[in-house]
Amino acid sequence: MSLDQLTITRVGDRVEHADQGEMVLNMGPQHPSTHGVINFVVHADGEVMKRAIPQVGYLHRAIEKIGEIVTYNGFMPYTDRVDYLAAMFANEGYAIAVEKLMGLQVPPRAQYLRAISCELNRIASHLVSIGTMAMDIGAVTPFPYALRERESINDLIEALCGARLTYNYHRIGGVAFDMPDDWIPLCRKWLDHFDKTLDEWDRLISRNEIFVQRLAGLAVVPAAMAIDYGLVGPNLRASGVDFDLRRDHPYGAYADFKFEVPIGKGYAGARAGGKVGDSYDRFYCRVLECRESVRITRQACDKLPGGEFMAKVPKKIRPEAWSEAQSRIEAARGEMAYYVVSDGGERPYRVRARTGSYLAMGIIEDLSRGLMIADLVALIASLDVVAPEIDR
């Protein structure tokens, strides 16, 4: 038996032979830098990887199967858990899909409340993403800075809906509660403070030499490859594709707001080797998106209409038999598409949540060839994958 055949790894039914001198390591599933419980079977020749094969499913909670057992309204708390870092989007996507099935019109105030809560949640999610990315790379300071800002957002949202993480705020037909009277001044005060904090960020990490060198030119994804692999959201825009569902297929109140859509331009700069679609672009697009979210929230607070926050929804939600609807929303991690099929009963026939992180996992193996193990950490962090979105 030659030395080649001595070390093999079974990754499911796929047998990988390790070449001579290659190490096979498991990175995960318990690992502080894999953004959740994800395992990577890494074939490494010293520090350089031949390939990294992701293995997911450690957080699979059968949410889609549960969708067939509970009622339409009862499924809403489960959508929070599809992505608990950006739960408002998951709520909204499901609500829009069922509202399409039932033909419900959501009142304008509810649309604005949804937009405000979603944009705040987007900032919170990007803060976690950027903070953990910096921490994974080794810059430990930005993480508590990011979480401190996120605490303020949590406080604001708690005043709005009573929860800090899994909100169950958007309901079928509108939102669950109206805004408290003193909420908007508090929100505006925080938005002004956060603008200054973003400038601080730029000084703290975005222009930090070591941070830029770690990310610039790493795992460049050209636009055609990004579309082919199905990347969405900031990952797609960083590769240069100018597409944002909020602007191009507006839903809810987004048609009323003016905002820019940041796309990748090689922000790291030529001297560092920055290219369009590298990890630094993916990171910096998120920072710029935070600024745009602040703009949108300000506009929404200024223009908030009065009126109802919930449409007249029948007591038992029972869409027409064999109707189906797909809703697409621009979540923090990309386009989230909910596909709901109804068979005429009180419970859905099928609920499907297609998330951005799941598609991003498909590209990791092909991007990881030739990277170093520390680069794999930076790559996973720049794609902003989270385990609950992948596994559901």
Place this chain on the structure above:
Amino acid sequence: MPALTAEQIHQRLAARFGEAIGALSPPKKDPFFTIAPEKLLEVARFLKSDPELSFDFLQDLTATDHPKDGVIKVVYHFYSYQHRHLLAAKVHADRKSPELDSLEPLWKAANWMEREVYDLYGVTFRGHPDLRRVLLPDDWVGHPLRKDYSEAGGYHEISNVRDNPLDLYLNLDRMVKAQQPPPPAPQPAAAAAKPAAEPPKGA
């Protein structure tokens, strides 16, 4: 770049592929149509390469199980970034041995999505380079999202049944009382000699 409506896309495909394309569903729901399974790869190639359609993004690939009709319907959603139009199509796979052509050669996004459909529904995809389970452990038996799935006996001796906690809670009093020794018989003389009620605590 004009975005075509569902009817226009359906007409274009029906003109080219004839009976392989089913009728467009009524406009009350999100419109979709069926594609014959043997023509799937050809139709998909046309969807991607035709300049007026140019569906470059495989937006979603999932399935629904219909045991009463004996099919597993695999649902495809395509989107075009160039023209900004969306398409939903379904392919029926026979439930007894569901097998379809893989779209992985055309869109790499199909790789992981077809693995998920294989994992949860049992549909195999011909030509997929790496068809193995993704969300469940590799030695899992069965395909959970099927309507007739039942977890037989747990996994590796980890049971998946337990007593209803509500029953346990309701019967807890009775169970605890049954285990305690019976209380001692009350002494009338000692009871009469007890002082008056104690003054209430606090204010």
